[in-house]
Every structure is written in structure tokens, then in C-alpha cells.
Amino acid sequence: MRVLIVEDDPDLGRQLTEALSQNGYAVDHAADGEEGHFLGDTEPYDAVVLDLGLPKIDGVRVLERWRAAGKDMPVLILTARDRWSEKVAGFDAGADDYLAKPFYTEELLARLRALLRRAAGHASAALQCGDLRVDTRAARASVDGEPIKLTAHEYRVLSYMMHHQGRVVPRTELVEHIYDQDFDRDSNTIEVFVGRLRKKIGSDRILTERGLGYRLIDPAAEDAPS
Amino acid sequence: MRVLIVEDDPDLGRQLTEALSQNGYAVDHAADGEEGHFLGDTEPYDAVVLDLGLPKIDGVRVLERWRAAGKDMPVLILTARDRWSEKVAGFDAGADDYLAKPFYTEELLARLRALLRRAAGHASAALQCGDLRVDTRAARASVDGEPIKLTAHEYRVLSYMMHHQGRVVPRTELVEHIYDQDFDRDSNTIEVFVGRLRKKIGSDRILTERGLGYRLIDPAAEDAPS
């Protein structure tokens, strides 16, 4: 899951970036509205944490422009606790959630999880696909109750595929959502991770649609077409 | 839009019911966890406002049970401002948003709108032609509900024809849209792909207009032209 943070306060920005990185997100950080707007416009984020008081372009304007351009990723806005009117403006501009500064990092993480799973169309915190489960809150996976030990990137791949189970996920999409901005795309790391995942969760759960991408399925409930 | 309010405080409950009713929602009100759980389980709500401190069954438990039962309507939880851990527990139980008491009714309405807006934005981008469907996002095709396995190029051809169903699509146009650069025109690969597609989706769906191109139709609703 790839997240954009738009926050001008250097300390808070660094703190957030670190917290999200440690929780398995691929994070990009923009320090002003202009950069933030550009990144959100060009890169495929799964969610955005947007401060409203920003240099160059105001946060609400940034959000308005994204929505006007058809960007529909979930956006969580941050603002000072007493700026009540900003909040309403933010919601009207298309924000999905709001958090008042100062806040506990735990709460931001919880809200982010809620936004992400809802964006994927799931209501519950535990993603499930047959007897394969992923608990996004503990960053843990299990098959048939047996916990599976996954490395950080294996977990990212699996988590993303669980959020999009049943549909074909192109490899480029995986790359874009698992790594942040600067990454060398000419590599086969994704194949390697998928291979390792298959070893751990069973090889029949991740289908490869040749030329299209991968597809996560419940092997117990799938038929083989001609 | 039909909303369930689960709130034990009679004053607040009445106030919320009234506010939502006046804003055009159909509102049901439950005064304890048991009644709330029952209603949410049996009636089709578009959203729920759920207080966490409830008699009989706690709000978090109620939410957990709904989610475990597969209920996926958006849920906004209410709790006292200082009960911080409840909040996180609520999110991880499957809440979509949170509001601390006391709050402005305006804000509740704004958040409710945001929840409903996002819940509505889950329309699948599926092309359809008779009982032939192509879900462009999942890269999957099905006839009469039966999934069809297509190769990458077959999928591209079908997808393009679905976008232009009913009209004659010249072979050159298909070539241009399926291959990146200019492509050796002295080949019959398109015919080959069309042939294979016909085998998979039924031969009466792709007509050939001799000398002009192909035309995708719904065989169930077409008459024979001259």
C-alpha cells in the first residue's frame, strides 16, 4: 500500500513518514501544496494524508483539484483542533476522514486501515480469501488457522492482492503500490516475491494470467474453464 | 437512504433522529445493543451511527458481530472524547468513521455524506453485450455467468470490440489498437484471434462484414440484415 503524506512541518512530516514506513506502507512525502498536488496527480496512491495549512497551495485547493481531475483515492485531512470551519470545507472538497492535531499515531494508523479496506470494498479488518486470512492490524497472515511467517515485502504483496482479490493485478501495478517513488522498474523482484509467497501459502492461490498479471483466488471455490 | 441510530441516551437519540430525518434520511432508532444488533442484522441500512457505550451488548461487540455475519454497511461510531483506546478498537472491529461526543450535528451530517458517497462509488466497470460481460478492471470475461479464460491478446481484441459494440470495426483499426507500433500488415493474426474468440464466446457474437470488418452483437436481440 502506497501512501502520500503532504505536511509542511518537517518534524511531523518525518515522524509520519517513519511511522507509516515501519507499518509496511510505501511512503512519499511532499512538503508543500504544489509538490503534493503534483505527486497525487501523477502517482497512484492508495491513500493520502493531507495537512490543510500548507505553503504555496492550500490543502483544500489541492484536494479540490484532485477531485476535479477525477482522482478518487481516499484522503485523510489533518488540521489544528480548533479550526472547525476548515474541517467542513475539507469534507465538502471530498475528504474521507479528518484528524485533529495533535493526535496519536495509533489513531492515524487505525483510520488509515479503515480507509484502505473500505476503499477496497471490505468492511472488516480481517481480509479473508478461503482459509487464507490477513490481519491488517497485526500485519499477520494465516492459512487454515496456521500463522504464516512473512517478510515485510512478502506481506506487502499479499496484502495488496488481498485487497484486490479476484481481479487480475498487473505486475506494474504491484510495483507501483509496493515501492515508493524511486525504484528501478527493470527487475523481476515481483516474480521472486510471488514465488516465495506461493511456497508459503500454497501455489494454487495465486494464479498467473500470462501477459496480464496475477490473480488471487480461493482455490476451494474456483472452477477451471476450458 | 436508510440509517440506523444505536444510542442509549434518550435526549441524544431523539436529537439525532430528528436531525437526520430533517435531512432526508429514513431513520430507525435502537436504544440498546441488543435491539441495535437485531435491527442491523435484519434490515438493509445504508449506514449506521453506533454509540459504543451501550446497555446489554457493547457497541464494539455489536459491530464485530455484524461484520462476522458479512454485513458491510458503513458504520460511524460515537464515543466520549477521552476514550481513546475504544476508538482504535472500534476501527479495527470494522468501523468506517468515528466522532467524539459532544459534536456538532453539522459534522455528523458531513461525515455521513462522505461515507455514503464512498459506499456508492463501488459500481463495477463492466461492459456488457447480451449475456457476455467483460470486467475491464478485473480483466475477466464471462458468458452467462460462466467465466471465460482469455489470453492477453484475445482479451484486448474482445475488450476493444466491446467498447465499440454494434458498429463495424475494420481489421486495420483492431491492429492499430492492439499493437503498439506499426505492425506487419501482411499477416492474418487478427483472423486467428477472432476465430479463437468465437470458439470461446460463441460464434454468433462476432459477425463478419465482408470487406469491411467485424461487428460485435447480441445474438439474442438482432435481426438479419440484407
Next chain:
DNA sequence: AGCAAGCGTTCAGATAGCGTTCACGGGCTT
């Protein structure tokens, strides 16, 4: 009816996308 051009079908060789393995190196733990 006969002919020619357009189209369908089949098939084998070529291709490229993918799986697997392995080794290197950086970062974190001990």
C-alpha cells in the same frame, strides 16, 4: 456456373513472459 478475393482453420516454429535458483550486499540484531 465459374472465378477471384476475402475469410476461416489448422499447425508448427518462434517468442517472450514467467518461474526458479543463486549469489551478492546492506542493514539490523546479537
Next chain:
DNA sequence: AAGCCCGTGAACGCTATCTGAACGCTTGCT
């Protein structure tokens, strides 16, 4: 400081898929 774990990228082999050609059928025209 040493060791381990993990991420990365290269090499290599496999096979599903693509492709082009051959051949036969259909259609429409003369």
C-alpha cells in the same frame, strides 16, 4: 564486530502464447 536475514538483480530454462503460412471454404461478382 560478526552473523543473519532479507531484498535485489542476473542467469537460465520452460512453456503458453503468438505468429505466419498453407490450404480450403464462402461469398459475391461476372
